[in-house]
Structures are given as C-alpha cells and as structure tokens.
Amino acid sequence: MADAHAAAPHGSSSPLRHHFSSMAAQTEAASLGMWAFLATEVLFFGGMFAAYLVYRSLFTSAFVGASNLLDIRLGTINTAVLILSSLTMAMAVWAASKGRKNLIVLFLVLTIALGCVFLGIKVEEYRQKFEHHEVPGPHFVVPEGLPRQSEIFFSLYFCMTGLHALHMIVGVGLLTWLILRARRGEFTVEYNSPVELTGLYWHFVDIIWIFLFPLLYLLGRHTL
Amino acid sequence: MSAPDGHGHPTLRAYFLVFGALMGLTALTVWAAFQHLGIWNTPVALAIAMTKATLVALIFMHLLYSPRRTAIVFASSVLWLIILFAITLSDYLSRSWLPIYTR
Numbered sequence: 001m002a003d004a005h006a007a008a009p010h011g012s013s014s015p016l017r018h019h020f021s022s023m024a025a026q027t028e029a030a031s032l033g034m035w036a037f038l039a040t041e042v043l044f045f046g047g048m049f050a051a052y053l054v055y056r057s058l059f060t061s062a063f064v065g066a067s068n069l070l071d072i073r074l075g076t077i078n079t080a081v082l083i084l085s086s087l088t089m090a091m092a093v094w095a096a097s098k099g100r101k102n103l104i105v106l107f108l109v110l111t112i113a114l115g116c117v118f119l120g121i122k123v124e125e126y127r128q129k130f131e132h133h134e135v136p137g138p139h140f141v142v143p144e145g146l147p148r149q150s151e152i153f154f155s156l157y158f159c160m161t162g163l164h165a166l167h168m169i170v171g172v173g174l175l176t177w178l179i180l181r182a183r184r185g186e187f188t189v190e191y192n193s194p195v196e197l198t199g200l201y202w203h204f205v206d207i208i209w210i211f212l213f214p215l216l217y218l219l220g221r222h223t224l
Numbered sequence: 225m226s227a228p229d230g231h232g233h234p235t236l237r238a239y240f241l242v243f244g245a246l247m248g249l250t251a252l253t254v255w256a257a258f259q260h261l262g263i264w265n266t267p268v269a270l271a272i273a274m275t276k277a278t279l280v281a282l283i284f285m286h287l288l289y290s291p292r293r294t295a296i297v298f299a300s301s302v303l304w305l306i307i308l309f310a311i312t313l314s315d316y317l318s319r320s321w322l323p324i325y326t327r
Contacts, residue, residue, distance in 0.1 A: 028291065032297065035294050035297045036297055040301070042304075043304055049305075049309075050308055050309055058316065072254070083246045086246075087240075090283075091236070097233055203280050210276045210280070213250075214253055214270070215269075219257075219265070222259060
C-alpha cells in the first residue's frame, strides 16, 4: 500500500484523478470547463455592455462629453501595462509547459507586479474622480456644459471598470496561489493545468479591458 | 505557426509578435480616436478592439491550437451576446418609430 503511493510523483496525491483515463483527457476536460466558465463571463459583462449600448444611444452627447473627462493618458498606459502582463502570463504558461520551475515563478511574479501597477493607476483615476465630484450619488456635480445624464456615463464607468478591477484582484489572488504551488515544484511537463487555466482567465480579463478602453475613454475624442 | 494536430503550443516568437501587434494596435486606436471620421469613429475603434481580442484568444489563449469544440463553446457565448444586443436594441431603437411613445 505505502509502496504504491510512493510510486506516485507527488506522494499520496497524484495530480491525475482516478476518473480520468489519462492526463491528456484530464487536461482537455479542465480546459473545456474553463472555456465554458469564460462563456458565462462573456454574458456577465455582456449585460453591462448592453446597458452601455442603450444609454449611449439615448444620451449620446452626455456620453461623449463625460468620456472626454476621463484621463486618456492613464487609460492608455494601463492598456499597455495589461497587454504586457498578458505577455508575461503567456510566458509563465510556456515555462510551465516546459516544467521550468524558476521561470514559472519569475513570470508569475512579473504578472502580479504588472497587475498591481494597473490597479494602482486605477486607484489614482478613481481618486481624481472623487476629487472632481464625478462619482455618481449625492455628491455628484454635473460637469459644466454637460447634460445631467453624464451621471449615467459615470455610473457605467464605475460599474464596468469596477467589475473589471474586481476580476483583476481575484486574478492576483489566483497568481499568488500558483506561485506557492510552483515553488513546491508541483507543476511539471505532465501536469500544469492550474497555470494554463489561470492564464486563460487572465487573458480573458485583458480582452474585457480591450473593449472597455475605446468604449469608455476614446468615444468622444474626435469632438475635441 | 499553427499545429495541425491541434495540441501544439505557440512558440515564444509568436507571443512576441502578438505582443508587438497588440501594442501597435493600441497606438493606432488612440490615434484614430482623434481623427474626424464622422460616424466611422466607433466602428473603427470596435474593429481594432475585435482584432486585438481575436489575437489574444487565438495565440495567448491557444484557441488556434485547441480542439475545435473549445472554439465552438466560446463562439456560442458570442452568439448569445449578439442575441442579447439585438433584442435589447430592437426595443430601445424602435420606440421612437411609433408616435404613441414619446420620451
């Protein structure tokens, strides 16, 4: 009994679950499951994009004017930071597929660092919005020369970027957990699904931002 | 670059090329936003965003190297998203067509 367990690569808990015939089958099933989860996430964010579409078509000038109050410089920097973090995440998945423990940890740490830079810049942007009374609610002051429906734009801005930031925070948590496991040498050429699936999640959050950036920051710049 | 057996991984070179393309497209979309394209500003921005999203999904997320059914699962979510947008907008955008409804 003890001998049979010792033969498994990681003591008593082999990464291959007994209900899968092979590691390849397990990896494929895990990946498909993650994609199915991401499909639900598309529709989760999709509801907000639909709300954005409706109110933007109803109050176009308010949206254009309010959008121009966002900081395009910080928005562009954040887009670049997030794309770079997607590259380091892809490299971490690549390192995991080669079973290179130290490289996995290095790229995961870089990804977390870039994720934190993104969130830090986001905090600074939110701070400016609070300072300028552009946060919807009792202290909202309608910006000069704009229709009062600009408050709807800022509501959507905070909901959409807030939900996105929440996903980033969850992602940073997942990456931390991966680093701890990678340091224990749990990821090998054979078994690295957790790194790959977290990678899928991280890239998906990047895709959401790829759509948020032009829709929130860029829509009215040509009117300036 | 593509793996015919559907189980390969992209090379590091592919990752760097996609990264460069994503950065270039980001610069392009910011530049295009300041141009006077009339009604075309938003379609251009969305076309660039969809190109970037497709690159991320195909290469970074290995969709190009995954079994076809994975792509079908993800494409189905996009299909439902289009249905969500189409039915929602068919209501809001058509309201002004009828004289009985005034906002």
